[in-house]
Amino acid sequence: MKTICISIVLLFSILAFSSNSYGQDEFPVLEGPYLGQKPPGLIPEVFAPGIVSINGKYEHGISFSHDLDEIYFTAHKADENAAIYFSKLEDKKWKPIQKVNFTKGKKAQEMHPFITADSKRIYLTTANSDWGDNRIWYADRLDNAWSNAIKLDSPINDDDVFFPVQANNGDLYYFDISKRKTYYAPNDNGSFPEIKPVEMGFGMHAFISPSQDYIVVNARNNEDVERKNDIYVYFKEKDGTWSKPINLGSTVNSNFGEAVPSVTPDGNYLFFSRYNEEGRVSNLYWVSTEIISKLKRAYFKE
Numbered sequence: 001m002k003t004i005c006i007s008i009v010l011l012f013s014i015l016a017f018s019s020n021s022y023g024q025d026e027f028p029v030l031e032g033p034y035l036g037q038k039p040p041g042l043i044p045e046v047f048a049p050g051i052v053s054i055n056g057k058y059e060h061g062i063s064f065s066h067d068l069d070e071i072y073f074t075a076h077k078a079d080e081n082a083a084i085y086f087s088k089l090e091d092k093k094w095k096p097i098q099k100v101n102f103t104k105g106k107k108a109q110e111m112h113p114f115i116t117a118d119s120k121r122i123y124l125t126t127a128n129s130d131w132g133d134n135r136i137w138y139a140d141r142l143d144n145a146w147s148n149a150i151k152l153d154s155p156i157n158d159d160d161v162f163f164p165v166q167a168n169n170g171d172l173y174y175f176d177i178s179k180r181k182t183y184y185a186p187n188d189n190g191s192f193p194e195i196k197p198v199e200m201g202f203g204m205h206a207f208i209s210p211s212q213d214y215i216v217v218n219a220r221n222n223e224d225v226e227r228k229n230d231i232y233v234y235f236k237e238k239d240g241t242w243s244k245p246i247n248l249g250s251t252v253n254s255n256f257g258e259a260v261p262s263v264t265p266d267g268n269y270l271f272f273s274r275y276n277e278e279g280r281v282s283n284l285y286w287v288s289t290e291i292i293s294k295l296k297r298a299y300f301k302e
Contacts, residue, residue, distance in 0.1 A: 027051075027096035033068040034286075035087065035094055039269065044252055044287040047271065052097070053283040058082075060260040060273040060282055061112040061163070065119045068265065072100075072113035072122065078279065081129055082111040102139050102149035112163045117210070117265065122146060123164035123172075134162045134177055154192040156185055163260075167208045173215075175204045182206040182217070200234050200242040205260045210267045214292060215242065218259040218272075228257030231272055233292055235299055246295055252287060256280075263289060 028051070030036030035048050046053050052073060053059055062073040069089040076082045086100045102110055107126035114123045120141045126149075127134045135157045139146040151157060160177040167173065170187025182203065185192035198206065203217025213236045221230040230253040232245040252258065256276040263270055270289050273282035 030094040031092055034064075034264075034269075035071055040287050042251065042288055042291055044272075044274070044285040047284040047286045049283075052085075055277060056281060058273075058282050059284045062262055062271050062284060063113045063115050063122075064264055065115050066117055066265045067119065070115065070119070072115065073284065074111040074113070078281070082109040082127070084110045084113050084124060102146065103137060104148060107137070112260075114165050116166050117168050121166075123152075123166065124149065125162040125164065126151075127162075132160075134160045136161055136164045136174060138164075152192070154185060155195050156183075156192055163205050165207050165262075167212050168210055169212065173198065173206055173208055175206060180204075198242070201245050203232055203234075203245065207262045209263050210265055212236070214296065216248075216261040216263065216270065216292075217245070218261060219245070221247070221253070228255075228275070229259045231258050231261050231270075233295060235296055243299065246299060248291065248295070251291065258285075 035051065037048050057075050057077055059073060059075045062071065064071055071087050072084055074082050075085055083099050084102065085097050087094050087097045102122075102124060103126055108129040109127040109131070110124055111127070112125040116122070121138055123136060123138045125134055126137050136152045137149045138152055139149040156172070156174060159179065161174050162177060163175045165173045171184050172187065172192055173182065173184045175182050182198040182200070183195050184198055185195045188194070198215070200215065203219040206215050206217045208215050215234045216231055217234070218229045218231050220228070231248045233248060234242040234245055237243055247253065252272070254274065254276070256274050257280070258272050258274050261270060261272040268289055269286045270292065271284060271286045274285050275282045277283060
C-alpha cells in the first residue's frame with residue numbers, strides 16, 4: 001500500500017502547474033472539441049478570444065492531442081519567459097488553463113509543444129532566458145501525467161534548433177537556427193541518429209501536414225516590401241520532391257505579419273499567429289484548411 005501511495009504522489013507531482021489560471025478570473029463552461037470554439041470557415045478568426053488569445057500576451061505554437069481532448073500552446077508577455085499552457089477535456093468540459101513546467105526549472109523557457117500522433121509523447125523547444133541554447137526536449141505519457149522532460153539524444157541537438165514536428169510516419173522535422181534551414185531526422189525505431197535537409201526553398205517553422213502531402217512555413221515576403229512574414233505552402237509532388245512555395249494569399253496573410261503555422265491532427269484547421277496587437281504582440285488565429293485544398297487543386301491543374 002505504501003508503494004502504491006508513493007507512486008500516485010509521484011505521478012501527480014511530475015506536472016507542475018501554476019497556482020493561477022491563464023488570465024481568467026472565472027473560467028467559462030466549454031464543451032466539445034477545439035476548446036468548445038465555433039470552427040471558422042475560409043476567413044481566419046481569433047482562436048478563443050479572452051481565453052487563449054489574450055491582449056498583451058504573445059501566443060504561438062499550438063498543438064492538440066489526436067483525440068482533440070488536450071491543448072498545449074506557448075504564451076508570454078514581452079518581459080516574461082516563454083511558457084507552455086495546457087487544458088484538458090474531462091467529463092465533457094474543458095479544465096481551466098494552467099501553466100505546465102516540463103523541465104521543472106532546468107530550462108528558463110519552454111515553447112513549441114507538439115503532441116505525437118499516438119499522444120504518447122510531447123516534444124518541445126527549450127531555451128535560456130536570453131533565447132540562447134535552443135534545444136529539443138521531450139516527455140513521455142505516464143497514464144494521467146507526463147514524465148520529466150529530457151533533452152533528445154540525437155545529432156539534432158548538436159546545433160541551435162527549435163520547432164519540433166513529428167510526421168505520422170515518425171520522422172522528426174525541425175528548424176536549424178544556426179544553418180537557417182529546415183531538416184528532418186528519419187525515425188529509426190524511436191531514435192534519430194541521422195539528419196537530412198528538407199529540400200525546399202525558404203521558410204521556417206515548417207509544419208508537415210498529418211497526411212504528409214504538404215508543408216506550411218512562414219517567411220519574409222520579398223515581393224511586397226510592406227509585408228512582414230507571410231505563410232506559404234509546399235505541396236509534395238508525385239516524385240516525392242517539394243513544389244515551389246505558394247503564398248496563402250491576402251485572406252490569411254496581412255500587413256501585420258503571420259508566423260508559426262500548424263495544422264490540427266484531423267487536418268481540418270490551420271492555426272497561426274498574427275502580430276496585430278499594439279507593439280506587434282501576437283494572437284492565435286485559425287482557418288479551415290480548405291483554403292490550402294483550393295490552392296492544391298489549382299496547383300496540380302497546372
